[in-house]
Amino acid sequence: xxxxxxxxxxxxxxxxxxxxxxxxxxxxxxxxISNLFSYIEQENPSLNALxxxxxxxxxxxxxxxxxxxxxxxxxxxxxxxxxxxxxxKKGFPVQCASRMLEGYKGQYDATVVSLLENAxxxxxxxxxxxxxxxxxxNEHSCHGPVKNPHHFKHSPGGSSGGSAAACAAGFAPLAxxxxxGGSVREPAAFCGIYGFKPTYGRISRYGLVAFGxxxxxxxxxxxxxxxxxxxxxxxxxxxxxxxxxxxxxYESQLGKExxxxxxxxxxxxxxxxxxxxxxxxxAFEKLEAKMRDFGTKFVDIEISTLKYTLSVYYVLASAExxxxxxxxxxxxxxxxxxxxxxxxxxxxxxxxxGFGKEVKRRILLGTFALSAGYYDAFYxxxxxxxxxxxxxxxxxxxxxxxIYMPTAxxxxxxxxxxxxxxxxxxxxDIFTIPANLAKLPAISLPAPIDxxxxxxxxxxxxxxxxxxxxxxxxxxxEKQGLVKTTAFKNMK
Amino acid sequence: xxxxxxxxxxxxxxxxTEKYDIVIGxxxxxxxxxxxxxxxxxxxxYGDAPNSNIxxxxxxxxxxxxxxxxxxxxxxxxxxxxxxxxxQKVSVFARKNYFYPDLPKGYQITQYDKPLCFGGSLTLxxxxxxxxxxxxxxxxxxxxxxxxxxxxxxxxxxxxGLIEIVSCPDMSSPEEASEYLKKLHSYxxxxxxxxxxxxRGNFRADANVSLKPKGSSTFGQRCEIKNVNxxxxxxxxxxxxxxxxxxxxxxxxxxxxETRGYDSDKNETYSLRTKENAKDYRxxxxxxxxPLIISNERIERIRSILPELPETKTSRxxxxxxxxxxxxxxxxxxxxxxxxxxxxxxxxxxxxxxxxLANFFMTExxxxxxxxxxxxGISPDELNEVPVSLEHCVSLLKLQANGTISGRIGKEIxxxxxxxxxxxxxxxxxxxxxxxxxxxxxxxxxxxxLNENQxxxxxxxxxxxxxxxxxxxxxxxxSGGKLNPGKLNERMKEMIESQRNKG
Numbered sequence: 001x002x003x004x005x006x007x008x009x010x011x012x013x014x015x016x017x018x019x020x021x022x023x024x025x026x027x028x029x030x031x032x033i034s035n036l037f038s039y040i041e042q043e044n045p046s047l048n049a050l051x052x053x054x055x056x057x058x059x060x061x062x063x064x065x066x067x068x069x070x071x072x073x074x075x076x077x078x079x080x081x082x083x084x085x086x087x088x089k090k091g092f093p094v095q096c097a098s099r100m101l102e103g104y105k106g107q108y109d110a111t112v113v114s115l116l117e118n119a120x121x122x123x124x125x126x127x128x129x130x131x132x133x134x135x136x137x138n139e140h141s142c143h144g145p146v147k148n149p150h151h152f153k154h155s156p157g158g159s160s161g162g163s164a165a166a167c168a169a170g171f172a173p174l175a176x177x178x179x180x181g182g183s184v185r186e187p188a189a190f191c192g193i194y195g196f197k198p199t200y201g202r203i204s205r206y207g208l209v210a211f212g213x214x215x216x217x218x219x220x221x222x223x224x225x226x227x228x229x230x231x232x233x234x235x236x237x238x239x240x241x242x243x244x245x246x247x248x249x250y251e252s253q254l255g256k257e258x259x260x261x262x263x264x265x266x267x268x269x270x271x272x273x274x275x276x277x278x279x280x281x282x283a284f285e286k287l288e289a290k291m292r293d294f295g296t297k298f299v300d301i302e303i304s305t306l307k308y309t310l311s312v313y314y315v316l317a318s319a320e321x322x323x324x325x326x327x328x329x330x331x332x333x334x335x336x337x338x339x340x341x342x343x344x345x346x347x348x349x350x351x352x353x354g355f356g357k358e359v360k361r362r363i364l365l366g367t368f369a370l371s372a373g374y375y376d377a378f379y380x381x382x383x384x385x386x387x388x389x390x391x392x393x394x395x396x397x398x399x400x401x402x403i404y405m406p407t408a409x410x411x412x413x414x415x416x417x418x419x420x421x422x423x424x425x426x427x428x429d430i431f432t433i434p435a436n437l438a439k440l441p442a443i444s445l446p447a448p449i450d451x452x453x454x455x456x457x458x459x460x461x462x463x464x465x466x467x468x469x470x471x472x473x474x475x476x477x478e479k480q481g482l483v484k485t486t487a488f489k490n491m492k
Numbered sequence: 493x494x495x496x497x498x499x500x501x502x503x504x505x506x507x508x509t510e511k512y513d514i515v516i517g518x519x520x521x522x523x524x525x526x527x528x529x530x531x532x533x534x535x536x537x538y539g540d541a542p543n544s545n546i547x548x549x550x551x552x553x554x555x556x557x558x559x560x561x562x563x564x565x566x567x568x569x570x571x572x573x574x575x576x577x578x579x580q581k582v583s584v585f586a587r588k589n590y591f592y593p594d595l596p597k598g599y600q601i602t603q604y605d606k607p608l609c610f611g612g613s614l615t616l617x618x619x620x621x622x623x624x625x626x627x628x629x630x631x632x633x634x635x636x637x638x639x640x641x642x643x644x645x646x647x648x649x650x651x652x653g654l655i656e657i658v659s660c661p662d663m664s665s666p667e668e669a670s671e672y673l674k675k676l677h678s679y680x681x682x683x684x685x686x687x688x689x690x691x692r693g694n695f696r697a698d699a700n701v702s703l704k705p706k707g708s709s710t711f712g713q714r715c716e717i718k719n720v721n722x723x724x725x726x727x728x729x730x731x732x733x734x735x736x737x738x739x740x741x742x743x744x745x746x747x748x749x750e751t752r753g754y755d756s757d758k759n760e761t762y763s764l765r766t767k768e769n770a771k772d773y774r775x776x777x778x779x780x781x782x783p784l785i786i787s788n789e790r791i792e793r794i795r796s797i798l799p800e801l802p803e804t805k806t807s808r809x810x811x812x813x814x815x816x817x818x819x820x821x822x823x824x825x826x827x828x829x830x831x832x833x834x835x836x837x838x839x840x841x842x843x844x845x846x847x848x849l850a851n852f853f854m855t856e857x858x859x860x861x862x863x864x865x866x867x868x869g870i871s872p873d874e875l876n877e878v879p880v881s882l883e884h885c886v887s888l889l890k891l892q893a894n895g896t897i898s899g900r901i902g903k904e905i906x907x908x909x910x911x912x913x914x915x916x917x918x919x920x921x922x923x924x925x926x927x928x929x930x931x932x933x934x935x936x937x938x939x940x941x942l943n944e945n946q947x948x949x950x951x952x953x954x955x956x957x958x959x960x961x962x963x964x965x966x967x968x969x970x971s972g973g974k975l976n977p978g979k980l981n982e983r984m985k986e987m988i989e990s991q992r993n994k995g
Binding site: 208240241322325332370379 | 548551552553554555556557558559560587589591593596597598599645772774775776777779780781782
């Protein structure tokens with residue numbers, strides 16, 4: 001059927017290319033998917049990115065698609081996708097990397113799953129993650145840590161480390177993660193790919209296991225901006241099943257106008273202290289200089305409320321998590337202790353056995369923050385501070401188009417390095433959390449790497465709702481070669 | 493403030509109120525009669541097979557989200573408008589966190605510091621105004637069922653919409669409390685807000701009871717009596733609780749704040765949990781639901797289609813139909829009855845007057861309702877419709893009005909109509925019950941009666957005028973009750989007088 005060369009590079013094709021060739025029947029979906037699984041089965045054991053390969057179901061679906069013509073709306077016809085294991089899909093494990101949900105299988109399809117399948121996509125596997133999406137290193141997982149495809153001794157970032165590593169390793173051109181405080185952008189930065197967190201509410205949360213409901217956003221990984229655009233055209237829809245979803249749809253702006261020339265970009269320069277890694281700063285300034293050459297204006301900005309970022313985030317996210325995770329009680333599904341004598345013990349033992357250390361830490365923190373007598377001092381003040389942060393961003397955006405900063409203070413740290421000190425791990429999210437607090441769209445772009453070093457992520461924020469403009473800016477940067485995925489480069 | 497409240501059923505309380513004021517506030521949880529649940533698409537139905545009306549949201553499967561059912565909001569707004577609450581343009585849902593097997597999410601979605609309605613009131617018969625503090629929206633829990641040593645949970649009820657109606661502590665006797673509760677109940681039922689079935693838990697009341705020295709402006713420590721599901725038991729539970737608290741205070745003790753249950757068999761309240769064991773519910777705004785915004789247009793739309801309140805309807809019946817207050821109240825106590833009555837009035841307009849129809853309804857129809865309910869083993873309030881065909885009633889009353897049948901025959905036909913379900917016209921035809929009104933037939937029968945009863949006629953002429961009734965009765969007997977009574981009377985009188993003159 002095809003002369004396509006299944007060389008090692010076959011897995012580097014992006015979704016746009018694959019869909020086009022599958023739609024025109026120039027490539028065989030079945031052949032591609034089965035080759036892909038051979039590759040994954042060989043490479044995944046050392047990466048530990050994917051947790052439950054769905055080979056049979058994927059091949060079955062590939063056959064179905066192959067034997068009929070693609071319909072016009074099936075813009076991801078035959079394209080393989082990886083799903084973070086905290087998103088519901090009927091029959092797929094939804095384990096959230098927790099002993100608590102061992103053996104639990106999806107009972108319904110998340111809105112994102114239905115939309116993507118309706119667009120012709122094939123879900124090939126679930127991905128590893130930090131337990132219940134809490135963590136920035138992917139070491140807090142009952143499946144064990146994920147390795148960074150660029151260097152196995154390093155973390156892929158978290159919490160969506162499995163999805164990021166899978167996309168960077170070529171297991172799929174697209175992967176879904178969830179971003180509550182940077183859980184997609186940080187791993188994208190560490191793995192040298194693109195990670196896009198849309199405006200809060202742009203993508204339906206229905207079917208995403210909640211961590212911090214007011215911060216959570218399902219977010220895609222890709223190795224090209226056109227792939228992010230394609231998946232946003234499918235997922236950026238209002239959803240009646242999610243009361244917090246936006247009432248407008250994503251309307252692509254890719255290549256419609258020049259997003260470099262004449263745009264004004266704000267840089268919170270005072271945040272770029274010596275806590276930021278030297279290599280990151282160099283890459284940061286290099287992109288800035290090149291953008292100036294293309295006619296982009298840069299201004300320094302101050303966002304004074306950002307000093308509250310970490311405290312506000314950890315109070316709100318933990319408080320919401322403490323309530324969201326109450327449903328894991330051993331009554332209806334998931335782990336149930338064998339030790340209980342009464343109802344109280346059933347709850348406490350089940351949860352003691354089922355949850356990992358980081359999850360317990362945050363449940364305790366959140367429960368405390370909501371307790372009678374402490375609410376006003378913690379949760380109430382954090383809510384008020386969040387409002388200030390939202391207002392200040394809105395004000396700052398009155399005179400600029402985008403904000404520019406690194407995604408993380410460093411490139412991927414060594415596995416085992418951060419998990420010893422939770423504060424160190426929390427500090428890692430300092431550049432990503434504000435977007436979640438202020439509900440802004442933000443994207444992590446891979447800086448081109450000339451040396452043998454690990455990938456570096458550079459980040460842009462846009463005003464609420466300007467998801468398409470942000471992707472259009474990233475598209476122009478990618479087109480000019482100013483940012484570039486490092487997937488497959490230096491793979492060891 | 494501290495007028496003496498006379499408690500008819502609880503004489504001991506009269507004694508207590510010489511020294512103390514009884515302070516009672518009521519919280520009612522009322523299930524909304526919406527088609528689906530408050531935050532999910534599952535059916536809201538009672539009595540279906542366990543766990544048949546469930547979905548990811550009301551089962552709290554990981555990742556499922558709540559979405560507000562607008563029908564529930566409309567029903568709650570209806571309640572708020574009916575009792576004169578101020579509808580809040582912006583209200584906020586909150587999470588109330590606690591663990592229990594019937595609470596699948598580990599929290600209940602409710603409202604906390606920003607409920608849908610503030611204020612409003614109901615007026616009792618003694619003109620006392622009971623203020624309503626707030627009305628809030630929330631969701632019901634499932635049901636734990638204990639079978640031997642096993643515990644099972646049915647989530648059919650989990651997520652059903654509720655309104656919680658909280659009164660101010662304005663009631664001062666058990667009777668006032670039960671009257672308030674009955675009145676609230678008639679509102680929710682008449683306004684189609686709830687099925688209001690107490691046995692099924694559609695309408696559940698908690699009472700806060702405390703005592704304070706007569707005239708004092710400081711409230712005493714209160715106890716809450718939970719989930720009393722009958723008007724009578726609520727009264728009794730409060731009366732018991734007042735006596736209990738009185739005894740403690742009189743013996744120099746003090747009341748500790750606690751939640752109590754009521755045992756109707758023993759007629760006493762018992763401690764469920766004390767304040768020290770009170771739960772910390774860790775309320776916080778529900779992040780899955782944006783604030784609920786109510787527009788003026790929506791409020792006006794609900795107001796314009798607000799079903800008539802029982803009181804308003806009673807006044808209208810007095811005004812429009814010129815009914816005595818008693819009749820209007822009796823008929824308007826039930827929405828089913830008053831609706832039926834109004835249909836009768838409108839279909840028989842120009843034929844029968846409303847007062848006549850009210851008498852007919854309150855005797856014949858209501859008796860039939862009672863008998864029907866008795867055979868079904870339920871109370872007449874529980875019937876969804878009047879078990880008498882409106883069409884048959886109308887034709888019966890028309891037959892009576894146009895003189896085809898007599899009133900007496902009418903009663904007979906009504907009974908037959910109920911038991912056989914046949915139409916009055918058919919019954920009249922089958923039994924040949926058409927009233928005899930023609931002069932010749934009446935004349936012949938009268939003549940026969942007078943000829944056959946000459947001695948009585950003589951007595952009559954001697955002055956025993958009471959015997960007139962006897963002659964009429966004989967005539968009716970011969971005719972099988974079919975003679976037109978007016979004409980018969982007239983004719984009989986004429987013929988007796990002509991005989992007297994002849995004699």
